[in-house]
Amino acid sequence: NSVFHHVVQAPEDPILGVTVAYNKDPSPVKLNLGVGAYRTEEGKPLVLNVVRKAEQLLVKDSSRVKEYLPIVGLADFNKLSAKLILGADSPAIRENRVTTVQCLSGTGSLRVGGEFLARHYHQHTIYIPAPTWGNHPKVFGLAGLSVKTYRYYDPATRGLDFQGLVEDLRSAPSGAIVLLHACAHNPTGVDPTSQQWEQIRQLIRSKALLPFFDSAYQGFATGNLDSDAQSVRMFVADGGECLVAQSYAKNMGLYGERVGALSIVCGNADVAGRVESQLKLVIRPMYSNPPIHGASIVGTILKDSSLSQEWTIELKAMADRIISMRHQLLDALHARGTPGDWSHIIKQIGMFTFTGLNSEQVAFMTKEYHIYMTSDGRISMAGLSTKTVPHLADAIHAAVT
Ligand code: PMP
Numbered sequence: 001n002s003v004f005h006h007v008v009q010a011p012e013d014p015i016l017g018v019t020v021a022y023n024k025d026p027s028p029v030k031l032n033l034g035v036g037a038y039r040t041e042e043g044k045p046l047v048l049n050v051v052r053k054a055e056q057l058l059v060k061d062s063s064r065v066k067e068y069l070p071i072v073g074l075a076d077f078n079k080l081s082a083k084l085i086l087g088a089d090s091p092a093i094r095e096n097r098v099t100t101v102q103c104l105s106g107t108g109s110l111r112v113g114g115e116f117l118a119r120h121y122h123q124h125t126i127y128i129p130a131p132t133w134g135n136h137p138k139v140f141g142l143a144g145l146s147v148k149t150y151r152y153y154d155p156a157t158r159g160l161d162f163q164g165l166v167e168d169l170r171s172a173p174s175g176a177i178v179l180l181h182a183c184a185h186n187p188t189g190v191d192p193t194s195q196q197w198e199q200i201r202q203l204i205r206s207k208a209l210l211p212f213f214d215s216a217y218q219g220f221a222t223g224n225l226d227s228d229a230q231s232v233r234m235f236v237a238d239g240g241e242c243l244v245a246q247s248y249a250k251n252m253g254l255y256g257e258r259v260g261a262l263s264i265v266c267g268n269a270d271v272a273g274r275v276e277s278q279l280k281l282v283i284r285p286m287y288s289n290p291p292i293h294g295a296s297i298v299g300t301i302l303k304d305s306s307l308s309q310e311w312t313i314e315l316k317a318m319a320d321r322i323i324s325m326r327h328q329l330l331d332a333l334h335a336r337g338t339p340g341d342w343s344h345i346i347k348q349i350g351m352f353t354f355t356g357l358n359s360e361q362v363a364f365m366t367k368e369y370h371i372y373m374t375s376d377g378r379i380s381m382a383g384l385s386t387k388t389v390p391h392l393a394d395a396i397h398a399a400v401t
Contacts, residue, residue: 014134015374022372030370031388033379036186036351037255038318041385046318048253050310054300064296069289071280073102073261077295080302081261085182085215085229085246092236096269099276101262101283102290105255106216106247107135109262113212113243114143115282116264116275121210123175127168129153131376133186133214136179145177153188158344158356160190166203174208182215182244183228184350187378191221191349197231201238211235211242219251221350223319225312236265248298250351251315257294318382322351325384329353332393339400352378361399369395 012020018034040046058064072078078100082093092098103109118124126145128136129152137147150172151164169178180200185191192200204211213232219225235242241264248259262279266272283289301307330345345353357365357377365371371392373379384392 018372018374021366025370025372027370029391031372031383031391033371033373033383033392036250036380036382038250038253038351038382039385041321041387043383043385043388046253048311048314050301050307050314051252051254051297053310054297054307057300058293058296066292069102069292069295071101071283071289072276073290074292074295074299076303077102077259077299078261080299081246082263084225084302085218085232085244085263086236086265087226087229087233090233090236092265097266097272099264099266099272099279101276101279102295103245103260103262103283104287104290105249105258105260106214106245107139107260108258108290109245109247109260110136110139110214111143112279112282112286113245113262113264114140114145115286116279117177117210117212117243118144119282120275120278121177123173123177123210125173126177126179126212127172127209128179129165129181129185131187132179132181133216136214140179148172148176150178152185153190153354155356158190158354159347160192160196162192162196166199169200169203169207169209172207172209175210177210177212178204179212179214180231182213182218182232183230184217184221184352186216186350187352187374187376188354189344189348189350189352190354192231194230197234201234204235205238205240211240213242213244215244216247217250217350218246219312219315220319220322223316223323225251225315241265241267248294252298252301252311253318254294254297257297258291259294259298322381325381325389326353328386328389329381329384329393332389333396336393336397338393338397351380351382353381354378355396357396357399364399365395368398371395 022032082098082100103112126140127148127150130149140147150168151161154161218228221228244263246261249255326346333342355377359375362375
């Protein structure tokens with residue numbers, strides 16, 4: 001009795017599904033470490049003060065209207081976003097060879113970039129790290145690219161498999177696209193050192209591979225916006241081309257506002273102009289033009305030096321709280337005499353710790369301790385607090401002994 005009667009129930013999203021299960025659990029001690037969203041010490045979502053201020057300014061400005069933005073979004077926002085990731089003194093920006101379009105957060109920026117490459121780039125193979133954010137293969141696959149992986153994480157060291165990474169990129173076909181996490185790799189929390197980044201850069205350039213950076217955590221890894229952009233800036237400083245997808249979900253706490261940008265650094269200004277004209281043809285039939293509110297908040301903050309300064313302080317406080325959670329969790333495991341080497345908890349950076357716990361151990365912790373996380377053992381450090389660290393440490397201890 002329905003034309004859709006054949007439609008089968010789809011599985012929950014592996015990450016967002018964790019929250020669905022968490023919401024159903026009546027336990028008062030339940031803890032959600034699945035989704036990567038910042039929480040305060042009190043376990044509450046955080047709206048930055050500077051964001052509230054910017055919103056007040058926007059409300060008071062009666063000249064603001066609700067007209068459509070251009071297809072490429074808010075011009076100020078685009079310029080400021082490129083400066084934020086590439087650096088205020090970037091020669092590529094000065095030479096007008098960067099085109100930036102406002103997109104629907106990080107995901108939308110990756111998708112628009114992927115669709116553009118599928119239409120206009122000669123190589124349709126994109127290499128993504130193994131493992132990576134679970135949405136990457138789907139975003140690029142649906143954009144029309146052929147997705148392959150390169151080795152990234154070594155479970156034995158809970159660190160980078162640098163040798164494997166180099167071997168896999170070395171044997172990639174010339175021109176292939178390579179997805180790189182700009183910093184704070186999700187889910188592993190493992191980033192290359194700057195020497196390793198330099199070797200990766202040389203390898204990528206020598207094989208004419210095309211780097212596509214995913215920058216979802218600028219400022220969240222170290223607390224410093226410039227440090228967290230170093231990888232991208234190395235690849236722009238050499239004069240070569242690349243793509244960068246930026247998200248303001250984490251670093252400005254604008255998750256649901258869906259604010260992001262795609263920048264394509266091109267060889268010259270002429271090419272950049274033509275690339276932008278084609279990006280418009282990708283965007284127009286997808287969603288016509290992006291939403292105005294979130295990008296206006298970001299624009300208001302980034303164009304005002306005192307608001308920007310306030311932002312960096314609040315951003316650093318979020319990063320520092322996460323780093324402090326790492327130390328507290330490691331100390332709590334040491335205090336319990338939990339067997340094994342847990343030093344990776346403080347070596348890994350960014351929002352997540354890749355604990356090394358297997359899916360049975362994760363299932364045990366959920367069943368017995370009401371702690372929710374993805375089955376790969378990834379925990380969001382931003383969801384922890386001083387109050388909940390002991391509960392998590394008890395659960396990990398019980399799971400491994
Ligand atoms: N890339 C990575 C690596 C991420 O972790 C995320 C968010 N979880 C995103 C992109 C995109 O997030 P959003 O679309 O919310 O900006």
